[in-house]
Amino acid sequence: MTKQSEYLKDARLIETHYGEEYERYYNAIVPPVFLNSLNVFPSIDAYYDSDKTDKHVYCYGRVQNPTVRILEDKIAALEHGERAFVFSSGMAAATTAVMAVCRSGSHVVCVRNVYGPLKTFLTQYCTEHFQMRITFVKGDKLEEFEEAITDDTDLVVLESPSSILMTLQDIQGVSSIAAAHHARVYIDNTYCTPIFQNPLDLGVDMVMHTMSKYIGGHSDIIGGVLVAKDTALLDKLSLMRELYGGILGPMEAWLGIRGIRTLEVRLRQHEKTAMAVAEFLENHPKVRKVHYPGLPSFPQYELMKKQQRGNCGLMSFEIDGTVKEAKEFCEALSIFKIGVSWGGFESLVTMPFARATDEEAAWLGAEQNMIRIHCGLEGEDLLIADLEKGLETIGT
Ligand SMILES: *Cc1c(COP(=O)(O)O)cnc(C)c1O
Numbered sequence: 164m165t166k167q168s169e170y171l172k173d174a175r176l177i178e179t180h181y182g183e184e185y186e187r188y189y190n191a192i193v194p195p196v197f198l199n200s201l202n203v204f205p206s207i208d209a210y211y212d213s214d215k216t217d218k219h220v221y222c223y224g225r226v227q228n229p230t231v232r233i234l235e236d237k238i239a240a241l242e243h244g245e246r247a248f249v250f251s252s253g254m255a256a257a258t259t260a261v262m263a264v265c266r267s268g269s270h271v272v273c274v275r276n277v278y279g280p281l282k283t284f285l286t287q288y289c290t291e292h293f294q295m296r297i298t299f300v301k302g303d304k305l306e307e308f309e310e311a312i313t314d315d316t317d318l319v320v321l322e323s324p325s326s327i328l329m330t331l332q333d334i335q336g337v338s339s340i341a342a343a344h345h346a347r348v349y350i351d352n353t354y355c356t357p358i359f360q361n362p363l364d365l366g367v368d369m370v371m372h373t374m375s376k377y378i379g380g381h382s383d384i385i386g387g388v389l390v391a392k393d394t395a396l397l398d399k400l401s402l403m404r405e406l407y408g409g410i411l412g413p414m415e416a417w418l419g420i421r422g423i424r425t426l427e428v429r430l431r432q433h434e435k436t437a438m439a440v441a442e443f444l445e446n447h448p449k450v451r452k453v454h455y456p457g458l459p460s461f462p463q464y465e466l467m468k469k470q471q472r473g474n475c476g477l478m479s480f481e482i483d484g485t486v487k488e489a490k491e492f493c494e495a496l497s498i499f500k501i502g503v504s505w506g507g508f509e510s511l512v513t514m515p516f517a518r519a520t521d522e523e524a525a526w527l528g529a530e531q532n533m534i535r536i537h538c539g540l541e542g543e544d545l546l547i548a549d550l551e552k553g554l555e556t557i558g559t
Contacts, residue, residue, distance in 0.1 A: 171240055174358060178423050182236030194233055196417040200224040216401070226405050231416040237423055238378070241357035242370050244390035246397050248404050249416060253353070253373025255409035256387030257281050260369050261318065263403045264347045267293045269317040274302035274332060275527055276325035278351060303463065305336045312344050322351040327479060327515045327535060328528055329354070329454045331463045334470050338366030347396070353377070353506070358430045359473040363392055376506025377475065380422040380429055384415045432540055433476030439543040440536070443550065444480050449557045453480045476538035477505050481530060484557045489514055489532040495556045498541055498549040505537035510546055512536050
C-alpha cells in the first residue's frame with residue numbers, strides 16, 4: 164500500500180484514500196460509522212497512561228471518535244495544516260475559535276462582509292458579556308488593516324471571498340500586519356474550499372469551513388471545521404472543543420468523508436458552470452453588475468489570481484429593476500430553488516438584502532434588489548435557460 168505521506172502531495176488522493184486504515188476494519192473500502200460513545204481499557208492504569216491525542220487511542224465520544232478522526236485527518240491534509248477539529252456546525256467552529264483566542268476586553272478586527280451570525284455573535288454577545296471591542300473594516304485595502312490592527316488586537320476575522328458580495332482580502336498582506344502586532348488571524352474559507360485556496364500557507368492561523376456547504380456537498384449535514392498548524396493554538400482548540408462539547412457526530416462525520424471523496428470533481432464542475440452563467444449574466448442587457456471573482460472585470464481579479472486557484476458556484480448580481488421585479492425574477496425560476504444555503508448539488512436563489520434597510524445594504528456595499536445564486540450540478544445549458552426565462556419577466 165502507498166505510504167500515507169505520499170498521498171499528501173495530491174488533493175485527489177487525500178480525498179479518496181488518505182487517513183484510512185482499511186486493515187483496522189476488515190479491509191472495507193469505506194470506513195464504518197463508529198457509533199460508540201466510549202471505549203474501554205484492559206486496566207485502570209492503561210486508562211490513565213493512555214495518550215488520548217493518539218489517533219489509535221479513543222476514550223470518550225465528546226473528545227474523539229475514529230470516524231471523526233478520519234475526516235479530520237483528510238481536512239487537515241487538504242488544508243496543509245497539522246490538525247483539524249470538526250464541530251457540530253460552522254458556527255460552533257467559529258464561536259469556539261473566537262473564544263479560544265479572545266479574552267475579556269479583547270480587540271477584534273473584522274471584515275464587514277463576514278457571515279452574519281458571526282457578526283451578531285461578536286457585536287451582541289462578545290461586546291456585552293466580555294466587553295470586547297470590534298472594529299469593522301471594508302477589507303479591500305491593506306491600509307485599513309494597518310490602521311485598525313494595534314498591539315491590543317487579539318484576533319483578525321477574515322472571509323475571502325465573502326459569501327454575498329464575494330469581496331476578497333489580501334490574505335498574506337493582512338497576515339503579516341497581524342503578525343507584527345501578535346494578533347491571530349482567522350479566515351472563513353468556505354467559498355474556496357481547500358481545493359481552491361490554502362490560507363495557512365499565506366500566514367493565517369486558523370482556517371474555518373462550514374461542512375454544511377461544499378465539504379458535505381449534498382445538503383444533508385450541518386457541520387464545521389477548524390484547521391491550524393501552531394501547536395499551542397491546536398492544544399487550545401482541542402481543549403475548547405472538549406469543554407464546549409461541540410464535536411461533530413459520527414454519522415455526520417461519515418457523510419462528510421463521503422462528501423470529500425468528490426470535492427475536487429464537484430468544485431471543477433461548479434466552477435465551469437458558474438463561469439458560463441456569470442458570462443451570460445454579464446452580457447445580458449437587464450443585468451447591471453455581476454459579482455463573481457472569476458470574471459476578468461471583477462475589481463479584485465488580480466488579487467484573486469494571486470491567492471486562489473479557482474472559484475466556486477456562488478455569485479450575486481444586480482438587475483436593472485426594482486426589488487419587486489427582483490422577487491418576481493426569483494419566483495419565475497424553476498431549476499433554481501429559493502433557499503438560503505449553498506454548496507450542495509442543487510441550484511439556489513435568494514435575495515440577501517430584500518428585508519434590509521437602505522443603510523444596512525449600503526454599509527455592505529449592495530442594494531436591496533441584489534440577487535444571489537448558487538450554480539449547482541444540473542448543467543450550464545439548463546441553468547442559463549432558466550435564468551433567461553426569469554429575466555424575461557423584468558420590465559414587462
Ligand atoms: C453557512 C455559513 C456558515 C455557517 O455554517 P453553519 O454550518 O450553518 O453553522 C459560515 N460561513 C459561511 C460563509 C456560510 O455560508
